[in-house]
Amino acid sequence: xxxxxxxxxxxxxxxxxxxxxxxxxxxxxxxxxxxxxxxxxxxxxxxxxxxxxxxxxxxxxxxxxxxxxxxxxxxxxxxxxxxxxxxxxxxxxxxxxxxxxxxxxxxxxxxxxxxxxxxxxxxxxxxxxxxxxxxxxxxxxxxxxxxxxxxxxxxxxxxxxxxxxxxxxxxxxxxxxxxxxxxxxxxxxxxxxxxxxxxx
Ligand SMILES: Cc1cc2nc3c(=O)[nH]c(=O)nc-3n(C[C@H](O)[C@H](O)[C@H](O)COP(=O)(O)O)c2cc1C
Numbered sequence: 001x002x003x004x005x006x007x008x009x010x011x012x013x014x015x016x017x018x019x020x021x022x023x024x025x026x027x028x029x030x031x032x033x034x035x036x037x038x039x040x041x042x043x044x045x046x047x048x049x050x051x052x053x054x055x056x057x058x059x060x061x062x063x064x065x066x067x068x069x070x071x072x073x074x075x076x077x078x079x080x081x082x083x084x085x086x087x088x089x090x091x092x093x094x095x096x097x098x099x100x101x102x103x104x105x106x107x108x109x110x111x112x113x114x115x116x117x118x119x120x121x122x123x124x125x126x127x128x129x130x131x132x133x134x135x136x137x138x139x140x141x142x143x144x145x146x147x148x149x150x151x152x153x154x155x156x157x158x159x160x161x162x163x164x165x166x167x168x169x170x171x172x173x174x175x176x177x178x179x180x181x182x183x184x185x186x187x188x189x190x191x192x193x194x195x196x197x198x199x200x
Contacts, residue, residue, distance in 0.1 A: 003195050004074055005032040005188070008067045009081030010039045010092040013053040015119040015168050016081045017061070018176055019184060023079050023117065026188035035075070037067035039096040053173075067096055069103050077113040077195040078143075079188070080134055084118050084165075087126025088133045097137050110142030113195040115187055117164040121172050127165035135162075146194045148187050158183035 005027040011017035017038070024036040038061055041048070048054050072078055082093040089097075103109050116134045120127050135145050149161045157179040158164060164187050166180040 002031055002033045003192050003199065004035075004076045005079065005192065005195075006035045006037065006067075006071045006075035006077070007079045007081070008037050008039065008071060008093075008096070010083070010090045010096075011081070012057060012083060012090075013051070013172065014057050014060075015166060015172075015176075016083050016117070017057065019117050019119065019164070019166060019180065020079075020081045022176065022181055022184045023081070023188050026185040027192065030189055030192050032077075032192055035071050037065055037071050039067045039092050042092050042095055069100055072100065073103055073108040075112060076199055077115075077191040079115055079117065079191065080138075081117045082130060082134065084120035084126045084130040087129040089130055089137075093134075094137075100141075104141060107142070111198070112143060113146050113191045113198065114138045114141070114143040115146050115148070115163055115191050117166075117184065117187065119166040119168055121168050121170075123167050125167075127160060128162050131160075131162040131165070144194070144198070146191050148183070148190055151190065152186045154179070154182040154186045163187065
């Protein structure tokens with residue numbers, strides 16, 4: 001039976017969305033059943049409308065399914081993506097996670113594999129603290145956090161042993177390059193490898 005991978009993310013302007021899509025593609029390539037789900041937007045319309053790229057992205061995702069708690073309980077492995085917001089997780093993703101109290105109480109978030117990815121504008125702008133903040137919540141789930149460490153040569157280029165991260169740069173629009181794409185592929189392969197061992 002195929003492993004089940006949920007890729008659940010928030011993205012305002014498309015960077016983390018592109019990372020999530022790459023992760024989903026890598027999961028499918030590895031033979032997993034994949035659910036790619038963005039979490040619901042909760043920012044006020046006036047804030048969204050004030051940033052063209054944000055408004056365009058909200059419109060682009062309008063017909064795509066949003067994440068539900070069942071997407072997490074369904075999965076053997078869950079990848080979570082968030083832009084870095086003041087060195088931490090975006091409130092939209094955190095709100096989704098904070099809504100998982102009933103599943104937590106039933107124990108259905110535990111004993112599965114989790115890992116995270118993020119993007120920030122600057123190289124030292126808090127990517128690691130974002131991932132560590134995300135992992136705090138996952139520890140409360142009883143999740144098995146599978147960090148990439150330096151378990152593949154790609155990690156010596158991408159340079160983030162906590163997860164995968166991308167720097168969007170001064171104009172906040174630097175496209176994903178090989179270092180991030182390869183690191184995402186490796187993270188997906190690694191979480192599926194560990195999830196496979198747990199479901200044997
Ligand atoms: C409210 C807010 C806080 C941010 N905080 C940081 C930060 O702490 N460090 C940083 O380098 N970039 C920061 N950024 C830039 C975002 O991380 C960047 O725009 C994001 O990764 C782009 O991802 P997206 O296109 O998926 O939304 C911030 C952006 C906003 C809007």
